[in-house]
Amino acid sequence: MWYRAVVMGSGVPKQGRSLSRIGPADSRPSALPHSECPNCSFVAWYRHAGLSLHEASQFNERVEHRRLVKRGEYLHQAGSALMSLHVICSGFLKTSITDGDGREQVTGFPMTGNLIGMEAIGSGKYMCNRIALEDSSLCGMRYADFEELGHAIPAFQHDFHRVMGAEIARDQGIMFLLGAMRAEERVATFLLNISKRFAARGYSGTHFRLPMTRQDIASYLGLKLETVSRIFSRFNKMQLIAINVKDVEIKNIARLQQLVGD
Amino acid sequence: MWYRAVVMGSGVPKQGRSLSRIGPADSRPSALPHSECPNCSFVAWYRHAGLSLHEASQFNERVEHRRLVKRGEYLHQAGSALMSLHVICSGFLKTSITDGDGREQVTGFPMTGNLIGMEAIGSGKYMCNRIALEDSSLCGMRYADFEELGHAIPAFQHDFHRVMGAEIARDQGIMFLLGAMRAEERVATFLLNISKRFAARGYSGTHFRLPMTRQDIASYLGLKLETVSRIFSRFNKMQLIAINVKDVEIKNIARLQQLVGD
DNA sequence: CGCCCGCTTGAGCCGCTTCAATGCTCGTGG
DNA sequence: CCACGAGCATTGAAGCGGCTCAAGCGGGCG
Numbered sequence: 367m368w369y370r371a372v373v374m375g376s377g378v379p380k381q382g383r384s385l386s387r388i389g390p391a392d393s394r395p396s397a398l399p400h401s402e403c404p405n406c407s408f409v410a411w412y413r414h415a416g417l418s419l420h421e422a423s424q425f426n427e428r429v430e431h432r433r434l435v436k437r438g439e440y441l442h443q444a445g446s447a448l449m450s451l452h453v454i455c456s457g458f459l460k461t462s463i464t465d466g467d468g469r470e471q472v473t474g475f476p477m478t479g480n481l482i483g484m485e486a487i488g489s490g491k492y493m494c495n496r497i498a499l500e501d502s503s504l505c506g507m508r509y510a511d512f513e514e515l516g517h518a519i520p521a522f523q524h525d526f527h528r529v530m531g532a533e534i535a536r537d538q539g540i541m542f543l544l545g546a547m548r549a550e551e552r553v554a555t556f557l558l559n560i561s562k563r564f565a566a567r568g569y570s571g572t573h574f575r576l577p578m579t580r581q582d583i584a585s586y587l588g589l590k591l592e593t594v595s596r597i598f599s600r601f602n603k604m605q606l607i608a609i610n611v612k613d614v615e616i617k618n619i620a621r622l623q624q625l626v627g628d
Numbered sequence: 629m630w631y632r633a634v635v636m637g638s639g640v641p642k643q644g645r646s647l648s649r650i651g652p653a654d655s656r657p658s659a660l661p662h663s664e665c666p667n668c669s670f671v672a673w674y675r676h677a678g679l680s681l682h683e684a685s686q687f688n689e690r691v692e693h694r695r696l697v698k699r700g701e702y703l704h705q706a707g708s709a710l711m712s713l714h715v716i717c718s719g720f721l722k723t724s725i726t727d728g729d730g731r732e733q734v735t736g737f738p739m740t741g742n743l744i745g746m747e748a749i750g751s752g753k754y755m756c757n758r759i760a761l762e763d764s765s766l767c768g769m770r771y772a773d774f775e776e777l778g779h780a781i782p783a784f785q786h787d788f789h790r791v792m793g794a795e796i797a798r799d800q801g802i803m804f805l806l807g808a809m810r811a812e813e814r815v816a817t818f819l820l821n822i823s824k825r826f827a828a829r830g831y832s833g834t835h836f837r838l839p840m841t842r843q844d845i846a847s848y849l850g851l852k853l854e855t856v857s858r859i860f861s862r863f864n865k866m867q868l869i870a871i872n873v874k875d876v877e878i879k880n881i882a883r884l885q886q887l888v889g890d
Numbered sequence: 891c892g893c894c895c896g897c898t899t900g901a902g903c904c905g906c907t908t909c910a911a912t913g914c915t916c917g918t919g920g
Numbered sequence: 921c922c923a924c925g926a927g928c929a930t931t932g933a934a935g936c937g938g939c940t941c942a943a944g945c946g947g948g949c950g
Contacts, residue, residue, distance in 0.1 A: 463801075465804065467889050469808050486793065487789050487792070489794070493800055494800060513782070513786060523778065523779065530789075530792045531747060531749025531750035532749075535751065537799035537800070542727065586807070587807075588808070627728055
């Protein structure tokens with residue numbers, strides 16, 4: 367289920383290992399993605415869609431491989447014209463929107479395998495800022511090519527729709543969090559979500575490093591950074607987690623889930 | 629700008645209404661002429677896309693015209709299998725999601741022209757409940773037909789993508805509201821939003837009737853119903869609006885906008 | 891016509907925020 | 921390699937915005 371990988375953060379091939387199975391016989395020598403972009407998540411996409419040889423090369427020709435964004439750099443800002451949709455090949459970003467007064471709302475933390483930029487399709491402009499939380503690499507495809515390829519390759523089209531639909535479903539989950547949960551539940555939900563996404567990528571789901579600041583987390587959860595910090599400390603005392611600044615170990619995942627009411 | 633009309637709806641949970649029942653399944657054969665469905669928003673859609681005569685008839689054949697949902701009835705509930713995407717031809721719905729404990733979060737109030745059900749595309753199941761706030765009529769199209777038609781008619785495909793993208797952008801706006809705004813701003817934003825949507829449909833944008841309860845509004849805004857009621861009363865005293873239960877007149881739209889910070 | 895259900899309004903409280911001070915980390919440059 | 925400093929995180933204390941609990945009212949629907 368590729369689309370789950372892209373939207374929710376489940377399994378995505380993270381090293382060239384699994385991709386090396388696409389032998390040279392599979393594609394045109396000049397069009398091989400994995401020589402330049404071993405982790406390219408677009409590759410996972412078209413493999414999933416079960417494209418023919420011709421389709422695969424058609425697909426691959428349109429991928430802009432390997433755009434690097436250093437930590438702290440913008441991929442783009444709100445208001446700029448939609449050029450490409452991107453898939454994160456490695457790294458971690460932050461998505462945020464701002465109002466006139468400079469208030470910021472973090473709306474997501476996309477990571478490896480996630481497709482980003484879909485909110486721009488409606489208006490032709492990105493509606494949010496995207497900043498790298500760590501050095502990241504992305505592959506892009508011009509939106510016009512997305513449409514053309516979708517038209518040429520129904521399986522691709524289908525997957526694209528599923529990814530967009532999953533994004534809408536994800537957003538509804540965040541609305542629930544922001545509208546109906548208390549602070550402790552929000553923080554627990556956040557931790558479980560991050561844990562799950564790391565685990566789905568083959569990393570430890572119980573011991574990881576948070577790449578974002580307390581302020582970022584707080585904004586995402588609709589809280590103040592002090593509140594987030596206090597709840598982390600409380601969870602620490604309760605032995606639910608062991609946390610040291612950005613280093614987190616989940617010690618009692620069952621009770622965390624229980625706290626969320628699951 | 630058809631797709632703008634489609635943008636506003638999404639769903640949320642609500643629970644325990646004994647008067648609500650699941651509506652009957654679609655029973656009509658689909659080839660009804662749109663003379664039976666004079667306002668059919670799908671018609672607006674294919675007009676907008678500039679289809680040829682042949683395409684238009686191809687399109688029209690797949691539309692299931694005129695499903696009626698009475699006030700208080702569900703269009704569907706969370707968890708049920710995705711059958712069709714619907715466009716609201718007339719009426720007003722409420723979209724909501726629920727958790728295990730019965731907590732409800734209203735995620736939108738789709739109205740005439742809005743396309744609904746897109747969150748189900750990712751998983752094949754609706755993620756939210758949709759209830760009619762007033763007697764409503766909808767036209768549906770099976771999702772499989774959506775895909776096929778999109779493939780056959782690029783202009784349709786393109787518009788569909790724009791609608792989905794716009795929905796994602798809309799969701800981000802709600803996240804900002806829920807995560808970053810104070811109660812007064814939320815209520816003002818809500819009133820301005822409803823006003824704008826009525827105006828866009830040719831109704832008065834300054835004098836209208838709210839079809840949802842205070843509880844629904846409160847849930848949508850992440851507040852308690854008493855808070856919403858108090859703020860309405862406050863706005864009334866401030867001469868920003870004249871409100872009597874569900875009947876609202878916007879008296880000072882400029883100051884409302886100012887309150888939101890726009 | 892009568893009875894709920896939904897709306898309004900008040901009073902008191904609590905969870906989260908605000909304000910403030912200190913400590914820690916990491917990146918930077920010497 | 922270390923010293924420095926700025927930004928980030930933690931923690932405490934006090935305040936307040938929105939919530940909880942409660943009572944009364946009005947209007948739509950059966």
